[in-house]
Amino acid sequence: MSCIFKIKEGFNSFTNTEKKLANYILKNKEEVVNLSAQELSDKADISPAAVVRFSKTLGYKGFTALKVDLAKDRDERENDTSVIISADDSIKDIIRKVKVSNTSSIDETIGLLNVDTINSIIEAMVNAKRIYLFGIGASGIVAMDLQQKLLRINKNSLYQMDPHTQISSSVHITNEDVAIGISYSGETKEVNTPLKIARENGAKTIAITRYNKNSLSKIADYTVYLPNDEKELRVGAITSRIDALTIVDILYLGVAKNDFERTKSDIKKTRDIINSIK
Numbered sequence: 001m002s003c004i005f006k007i008k009e010g011f012n013s014f015t016n017t018e019k020k021l022a023n024y025i026l027k028n029k030e031e032v033v034n035l036s037a038q039e040l041s042d043k044a045d046i047s048p049a050a051v052v053r054f055s056k057t058l059g060y061k062g063f064t065a066l067k068v069d070l071a072k073d074r075d076e077r078e079n080d081t082s083v084i085i086s087a088d089d090s091i092k093d094i095i096r097k098v099k100v101s102n103t104s105s106i107d108e109t110i111g112l113l114n115v116d117t118i119n120s121i122i123e124a125m126v127n128a129k130r131i132y133l134f135g136i137g138a139s140g141i142v143a144m145d146l147q148q149k150l151l152r153i154n155k156n157s158l159y160q161m162d163p164h165t166q167i168s169s170s171v172h173i174t175n176e177d178v179a180i181g182i183s184y185s186g187e188t189k190e191v192n193t194p195l196k197i198a199r200e201n202g203a204k205t206i207a208i209t210r211y212n213k214n215s216l217s218k219i220a221d222y223t224v225y226l227p228n229d230e231k232e233l234r235v236g237a238i239t240s241r242i243d244a245l246t247i248v249d250i251l252y253l254g255v256a257k258n259d260f261e262r263t264k265s266d267i268k269k270t271r272d273i274i275n276s277i278k
Contacts, residue, residue, distance in 0.1 A: 002111045003069040004029065006058050009112070009211040009228050014057075017046055021054050025070070033071045037063045059114070098238075105239040108227040109246050112211055121222050122254035124204040125155075128178035132198065133159040134166050134191045135182035138241045142182050142208075146248040153256050153266045163190035170194030175202030183207075184226060184240040186214025195219050208247055210240070 007022050014022055024044040025032050032040060040063070041048040055066040085094060125131055131150060135143035143159045150157040160166045167190065173179055179198030183191040186209040196219050199205045207220035210228050217223045226243040256263045 002073050003058065003066060004073045005108060005111050005227075006211070009225075010058070010213075012228075013213040017050050018054050018057065020044060021046055021050065029070060029073070033067050101239055102242050105227055105243055106246050109243040112225045112227065113250075117222050117224065118250065118254065121206050121224070122251060122258075124178050124206070124222075125251065125255050126258045128204070129156065129174070129176040130178075131155065131157040132169065132173055132177060132179040132194070132203075133157060133182070134170075134179065134194050135159075136163050136166075136188060136190050139182040139184065139188070139191070139208075139244065142241060142244040142248055143180070145245060146180070146252060149248070149252040150255070152270045153263050155255060166190065167194045167197075170197040171201075173198045173201045173203045177203045178206065179203045180206045180208065181216055181220065182209075182244055183216050184210050184244070186210060186212065186216035188216075192216050192219060208244055 004026065007026060011019065011022055021040075021044050024040075028043075035043070037048045037051040041051050044051075051063050055061075055063045058066060060066040060069070085097070089097075133143040133147055135141075140159075140161065144161075147157045147159040158169060160169055170179070170193075177198070179195055181191045181195035186192075186207070192215050195205050195207070195216065199219060199221070205220045205222070207216045207223045209216045209223065209226060211225040212228065217225075224247050226240055226247070
């Protein structure tokens with residue numbers, strides 16, 4: 001996972017001290033990889049302990065691990081990633097913007113993945129008696145997509161379109177189940193509430209949300225992060241939807257490969273029954 005990208009994505013949620021250190025690292029990357037925690041603290045005018053805490057905030061065991069990741073970081077993000085259209089855009093302009101934005105955003109999504117976390121989530125999904133999915137609006141479309149995929153390989157899953165029905169279904173979740181909440185903001189009450197109930201009932205809980213300190217990520221046992229690409233004023237949940245669909249594809253394929261021969265058989269059965277009514 002890119003160190004520079006993690007710093008940029010999490011910047012708004014940092015404390016003032018963390019922002020001070022983050023700014024110094026972003027401006028002096030080449031220098032920082034050769035500094036000790038004490039030397040960096042002197043230059044950034046903070047305490048050595050704050051350097052170590054910041055490293056752990058980013059998910060590293062310590063400052064040395066951060067430096068290793070920083071040294072191999074290339075941060076090659078393309079600048080023109082906006083899909084906010086203007087009145088004089090041609091169709092060619094729109095096509096270019098969508099292509100650049102989606103490609104860049106998927107790359108960033110993959111860059112934020114923690115392989116150990118993904119493995120743990122897939123293992124929990126494989127072993128789950130039932131997988132409950134929570135999401136509304138564009139996130140609901142992502143949840144429906146995952147449910148449709150899981151049903152094709154005979155994995156018991158549940159998604160209700162009505163938010164109140166989603167919340168009602170959560171009271172029946174047990175410690176044999178998995179609950180997945182999808183919300184870009186991480187502050188959607190209709191998603192956070194059932195996921196919290198699921199955790200209280202002993203289920204493994206998973207959040208798919210933007211890279212930030214938000215309420216949903218605090219509830220979940222495991223969090224998969226989406227890039228902070230969406231603007232405050234947007235024409236639709238475009239990149240966040242693509243990013244979330246990328247994540248659920250990875251999770252689905254991870255579950256599907258667990259018993260590959262059975263998966264192939266299940267997919268053939270569902271394909272054959274659909275073909276029979278055409």
